[in-house]
Amino acid sequence: MNVDIGNALASVASPGASRESLERLDEQVADAHERIVAGMEQSEHGYEALNLPERTDPDEIRAAVEPVADAEALITVGIGGSALGAATITDALADESDTEAVYLDNVDPEWVSSHLERLPLEETAINVVSRSGTTAETLANFLVVRDAFEAAGVDWTERTIVTTGESGPLRNLADRHDLPSLKVPDGVPGRFSALSAVGMVAAAVCGHDLEALLEGAAAERESLTGSLFDCPAYAYGATAYALDQRGAAVNAMVPYAESLETFAEWFAQLWAESLGKDDLGQTPARALGVTDQHSQLQLYRAGPRDKLVTFVSPGETDDRSIPDTDVDELAYLGDATLGELLEAEFEATEASLAAAGRPNVRLELEGVDEYELGGLLYGMEAACVLAGELYGVNTFEQPAVEWAKKATRGLLGGGDFEEADAVAEKTELRIER
Amino acid sequence: MNVDIGNALASVASPGASRESLERLDEQVADAHERIVAGMEQSEHGYEALNLPERTDPDEIRAAVEPVADAEALITVGIGGSALGAATITDALADESDTEAVYLDNVDPEWVSSHLERLPLEETAINVVSRSGTTAETLANFLVVRDAFEAAGVDWTERTIVTTGESGPLRNLADRHDLPSLKVPDGVPGRFSALSAVGMVAAAVCGHDLEALLEGAAAERESLTGSLFDCPAYAYGATAYALDQRGAAVNAMVPYAESLETFAEWFAQLWAESLGKDDLGQTPARALGVTDQHSQLQLYRAGPRDKLVTFVSPGETDDRSIPDTDVDELAYLGDATLGELLEAEFEATEASLAAAGRPNVRLELEGVDEYELGGLLYGMEAACVLAGELYGVNTFEQPAVEWAKKATRGLLGGGDFEEADAVAEKTELRIER
Structure with missing residues (x-):
């Protein structure tokens, strides 16, 4: 996994992080990295992952x-x-x-x-x-x-x-x-x-290929160094954190491959459940390129300046040519492949956000295979652990989901829980048709 | 479609709207309704929908x-x-x-x-x-x-x-x-x-059944009156707007039925593309109950107070009983059905957000059939049109998507567009593994 954070710089986008502010943040990244390495060495809860x-x-x-x-x-x-x-x-x-x-x-x-x-x-x-x-x-x-x-x-x-x-x-x-x-x-x-x-x-x-999954992850692990400028995973985690601090409360994950749609769901859990606590955390939104250009792009480009858009570029995949057409207006399509159209749409959308001063980051894969996936999953986990250190939250717990579990159990007669009683006390203001 | 906005009241949640503030907002709703009715009568662009x-x-x-x-x-x-x-x-x-x-x-x-x-x-x-x-x-x-x-x-x-x-x-x-x-x-x-x-x-x-779809929508249309307290669609649109004004910049749409997962995507387009302009608009996030209780609930309950959660309760559906088990800890499940478990999880999650003072709204269906769907789609469209009036945006345009269309076309050789040239000028800050 490589990462390009150029479009999240303050020279391009607002909110954006200046190069100087990232250099200052890098000192915190170095400290966080020491904490992470120590946690890994001691097999501490969470870091063990x-x-x-x-x-x-x-x-x-x-x-x-x-x-x-x-x-x-x-x-x-x-x-x-x-x-x-x-x-x-x-x-x-x-x-x-x-x-x-x-x-x-x-x-x-x-x-x-x-x-x-x-x-x-x-x-x-x-x-x-x-x-x-x-x-x-x-x-x-x-x-x-x-x-x-x-x-x-x-x-x-x-x-x-x-x-x-x-x-x-x-x-x-x-x-x-x-x-x-x-x-x-x-x-x-x-x-x-x-x-x-x-x-x-x-x-x-x-x-x-299980070995390739683990090898891709291991290669990402090798890249975990003390600087966000040397490590794609930390570059992502630190940039997302810095942008949230500056107002990008939403992180829209937009893979440009149908096969990675579930990855966006996985990322949404990772990010939400790890960082969403103590009134902190960036809200993940899941979207899909090209589809969501016709759905979410209007908002991302012209709505509130509260978003970081994360693109995943899948790299080379199998392609399929677009047949020629005799319709003049569409002749340009016949010279292209679906893959070229997909790539052009991705670059155009990325540039369209940058041109409107909206911050975005690109995660680059070299194809969608076991090795690249292993790197992507590991890289996002490391990015999340780093972000958790920077926020100062307990990345590895999820205490807020316990309440509903107890209430559910109580409602089904699986024990006495005061949470279940609270359900009956709901404040209603119903508007009926 | 019925709507319950009780858990979005300031007496329950923060952000929340007080009953008094909703009554004041209702004067704007009445004005907006007049505008909407006039647009419908004149078959104006958008209102015609x-x-x-x-x-x-x-x-x-x-x-x-x-x-x-x-x-x-x-x-x-x-x-x-x-x-x-x-x-x-x-x-x-x-x-x-x-x-x-x-x-x-x-x-x-x-x-x-x-x-x-x-x-x-x-x-x-x-x-x-x-x-x-x-x-x-x-x-x-x-x-x-x-x-x-x-x-x-x-x-x-x-x-x-x-x-x-x-x-x-x-x-x-x-x-x-x-x-x-x-x-x-x-x-x-x-x-x-x-x-x-x-x-x-x-x-x-x-x-x-196409007639039933249209009949459900027509019944919803009948309910469009000048007050949010009489009309479920307006109650939803006005509450979402009021909550956004008070800090709920994100609207998480959470249907409690797998079959309505695509509805959340449809809603996300409706809301984002209609309202996301002039630096305004509420960001839709799509989620799915029960699944996302194990993913997004931690963030919704304990993250930033910047969210309204919209639940869709599907009403009665086909059910399936959970077989008995000899495991003591799980015996309570054997007395229930999957549908009862789903319902209990929904009520528990809704109550868990309310108990934490997090605003949420319930859309209630009486089953997932053509009639109810027609009402739901029409109701959300009317809610969106009302919200657009309250925001004062041009609900029916999506100008921000044009830039990327031109750039795409230019990149594929379909004409000369300066937008395509901007793509080549991307600011890079790449971190490679």
Whole structure:
């Protein structure tokens, strides 16, 4: 991953960071880097995630998925960080796989049913992921999926892989049924676990190159130095932080490849859940190039000056030529390929924001493959950890989601929780048709 | 559509609007309503969109799609407002249709190719939509699709429906090949055209009830009165505006149904492109309940106080029970259904934001069907038109997207444009690995 922050400089954009202010910020980056390195060396909670390129064992993952290596489809049952890393990888590389990867990361009954009715269950594998083994959405869906397999006469115990913590209901289940199982690594929060078994079981079932994913991440790790001017990941994290300080409260992530749409979702979780605390944090918005030029660009270029736009340029991909046309007005299209049109649209949009003084940053990949993806995921995680140090927040916790979990449990009769009582006290001001 | 703005009141949330301030704002709403009604009566540009429930002729649309009424798949070639309205409807109702609706709303070559290779072209219909008939992305994709049909030996002229303006290359093409064609209605910007042929051709091919869509919209239209306290659409538009004025620069749209995920994208275009101008406008963020409770909720509850969260409660849907489990900790799940879990999670999340003083609004549907969808789309359009009046912006234009269009065309050799030259002058500050 390379990064170009030229269009976020104060000489181009407002808000923007001057070169001098970035040099001053670089002193904080150096201190933060020391803290990060110490955390990695001590395997501290969260920082340990940046050690995954060395810790994760691809052979162990491949061995666990071996019984279902020829599955036509894979249902991953997980939510949040237990699904998004895996989905980012398999969606990005879907063209390279014969296995359809499906993610049950919601509890919508119609939608769950439509998947279970559609998939050939006897050729489908199940990948259930929950660190605690008690996540309500994941366990509910897993119970439903298991039941559907039984109803179809398919032995789910032959087709299920479990990724969970050292103990808990899912671990017990894996032991009882002798299921292949992997461990969620200690010290790695879900949103930082893409490069562990949590994110890589699905990649393994889909036949992707696990070593290349880890090698790409390791190369990014090698680039972690004490200066934002030498390290793409830190350049991104520091620039995003500096721009937020100057008013860019929103960070719009805009990949120019359909295959990276899920990456924008993964980034949105990483950024929101890690940095959104203590009334701080930059709000991620997910968008997609070229599509959102016809949707969000008006706002990005002419709305409030409260946004940083992050483009992801995917580099070389397979191309397809645009057939000639006899319509004069459109003849210019016939000399191009779809890839050239995509590239021209990207450069034009980037320049259009710069021309309007709107800050933007470019993340550059050299194609969408395992190696580049590994680098991208690791680079964004390192950028996020750096930003967390600069904000001074506890990057690796997510205390604000506990309230709703207790209320949900209380509402369903799973115990007495005062949070559930608060639900009944809602202030209403209803306007009815 | 009913609306509950109780959790956006200043007595609950900060930022929040006091009941008194809403009463004062209601005087502006009354004035804006007069302006809107006059615009509708005069069929003025933009305002005309609110007349679509009476203007759109379902019989004409059904007649146009009759030759492909039994298609297994439908490729809609369009971008922005030429795709999102149609996609919102067919995605919301996908469970009710045997026709797969695919949207080519991007120019990514790998992704376009993967669709064309996968679909049974001899059983596939084409729906090409562009008001001008010159939209680069749409025309490029249409040329590619046409070519793929020819290469497969399928006569595309037998399987194509055109929706375009009164003149232009697509109109000429329709005339030359005698294709069934429909007209993009005058005075209706793309993002407001869901309830015209632009949004309803796909619904017709997929067999949905066009009359019910229009009836739902007409009922919403009936509710447009001069007060936000009597009209759900105005209640929403005025509350969103009032909250933005008080610091809620971001509007997170969170439907609690997978089938409404595309609705959040449609809303994001409507809101961004209509209101994002003159350095004004609220930034839409799209999210999905329950999924994003495990991603964005931490930020929404504990990050900056710059957000309004809009929930969409879908009402009754098909349900699915959660099988019993012998695990004590999870026994409470076995007494519930997935739908009850979804509902409990929604109520818990809404209450969790209110308990933290974070403003939120609830849009309530009575199920996801044509009638309710028609009401939802119309209601949000009316809310947006009202908000545009309150902001004092030109709701129906999108001037900021022109720059990039010219630059793209210039880069591809389609003429001399100074915008294209600006692309080459990019300020670089690259950090390489």
